[in-house]
Amino acid sequence: MRLHDLPTPSLILDRSKLLANLAGMRKGVGRHQVAFRPHLKTAKSVDVAHLAFGGGVGPITVSTLTEAEYFAQHGFRSITLAAGIPADKLDRAGRVAAICGHLTLVTDDLETATAMAAHPGPFKVLIEIDSGERRGGVLPADPALPALGHALGSKFAGVLTHAGHSYLTRTLADIRRVAEEERGAAVSAAERLRDAGLVVEVISVGSTPTAMHAERLDGVTEVRAGVYMFGDLFQAELGSHARDDIALTVLTSVIRRRPAENRVILDAGALALSKDRSTGQTEHDIGFGLVWDLEGRATLGNCTIERAYQEHGVATSDRPLPFDALPLGRRLRVAPNHACLTAAAYDRYYVVDGGEEIVAEYDRINGW
């Protein structure tokens, strides 16, 4: 089967680029003496997870209990759920912990920590630290931090932070500054907890930009990153990778032509691409996606999806589109703003290895 045989829209994963991205991050993190715990919230696929570990299994991060269940059922033994959950999900978490053996949760709340400590489930808990993003977590200097650690009792395992504000940076120097903030926040929180008599085994940090570019990770025990596997246009704008490294695209067909306006309409719209507009604030705004030819090359110029309706993407370019080469049904590929959101519309990846032949199908899960 080849790209020409697939229904459109379909989700295409270029394994050669994926493998290069996996190797690149292993090399980036390998500069430091830390463990790597890839985040599977982007891929949500056991096939992709196996590739991240050379065919086997290893420690992973997930964003939902549904992902934790799925990977536990597929033999992954060490899973960190890096998003806070309410106490009424602890029974379900306990069942996952019993399957995989090593499930780690996070909290930043005293009441939840107390409920976690009292729960019979065999999971561990990290205290979430706010390293500057101001989303979740307690500040490293928060007077309540030691009490939170003590409240977790024997379930306490360490600290975790995610420098999501690395996504606001636009230069390598800024990414390195945020990476040092991330490291500093986690390590100083750990020191305060150690000073309070607690044993801090895990000091976990990470985001794709900081994992790739941190200059030092002294004191950190593990690094997490996820979107680097596929890459996307927003990460390319941040400098996490080159545009050509993007492994995830949406296969689409031309369904209408409007030569007088230099526009074509594609069957990849808001549902197929998502309404994510991450590049709206970066140097190169690509609308709802960047349109490449079937081979994944930018032969249509800076061809972007300027409007996204439910099932229609309206594409235009900074140069005259070659309408003779764009009949109805012509297949193209769209690189996404944000891989995590685009992939979520699909239940499988059609896998290519640089070319047009479909060499595999990888399943993926969605939902909660």
Added chain:
Amino acid sequence: MRLHDLPTPSLILDRSKLLANLAGMRKGVGRHQVAFRPHLKTAKSVDVAHLAFGGGVGPITVSTLTEAEYFAQHGFRSITLAAGIPADKLDRAGRVAAICGHLTLVTDDLETATAMAAHPGPFKVLIEIDSGERRGGVLPADPALPALGHALGSKFAGVLTHAGHSYLTRTLADIRRVAEEERGAAVSAAERLRDAGLVVEVISVGSTPTAMHAERLDGVTEVRAGVYMFGDLFQAELGSHARDDIALTVLTSVIRRRPAENRVILDAGALALSKDRSTGQTEHDIGFGLVWDLEGRATLGNCTIERAYQEHGVATSDRPLPFDALPLGRRLRVAPNHACLTAAAYDRYYVVDGGEEIVAEYDRINGW
């Protein structure tokens, strides 16, 4: 089972509001001597479709071949696929047509029309007319229109237009003006085709705002609308319905509290709500969603999701949030910007009838 027993995030459909919305549109369209062909692209659910026909079946509109297959398999006999498809999907369309008996496609392209005419599939075809949105369709005065009709041969059945630019209106007078543009474009295109010797059976128009508010539909044979079933905050801003008519909400839990910033973090983020920002250009910008209490009331003030991460929604309000009543795990409901996109993240609706008891589960389909 009650709302308290569901996992979060979950998709909640209030049947009492849905039924009122269905009745309201029947009444709105019933002012005119036209058929009504509800669009199922929002609901994508056979259970909801049955409610639209008092428990039975009737003529429907869909946006994908996957929807057409699903509804055909569930006994719907007259289906219009209102989005253009490339010629390589005609075999699949032919199979759907054989199942349901009356499948109608659309085109605005001569080459595709020729391929449709030559195809053995028992479907009919409408010519898509551009009534002002400048997305798809040929203009009513386009010199190529009669040739397009003749190219379709015996498959030609009429014209279809969708005044999607009604979504740019902000007053009732503007909606009525666009409705008249929509009607005028369809009827004048039909007249030109009749003048060219063609038999025009179907003159199909519609969007939720124009279907509800059109002052006259002389010459039109059928009206389509879809998002009115559930409603959403964008349609409320347009005046299609009141905020209180919104039947679709996302059930979510508080997973973090940041009292110093008057913020709570919910487990409904970008995947659970979508990144749609339709209200960004309307009078009341509700960010990524409007947060109601568990009963669906605005007791938290103008509480909106200001940031949406993959699994986290950051909510704040124009008044101090009652943190004593918002412990971790507290359940809330979020009304969406755009029902079609929010619903697409889920594979089922949990149905309530005004209260908190789950009275049914309705399945829904996604994908292509």
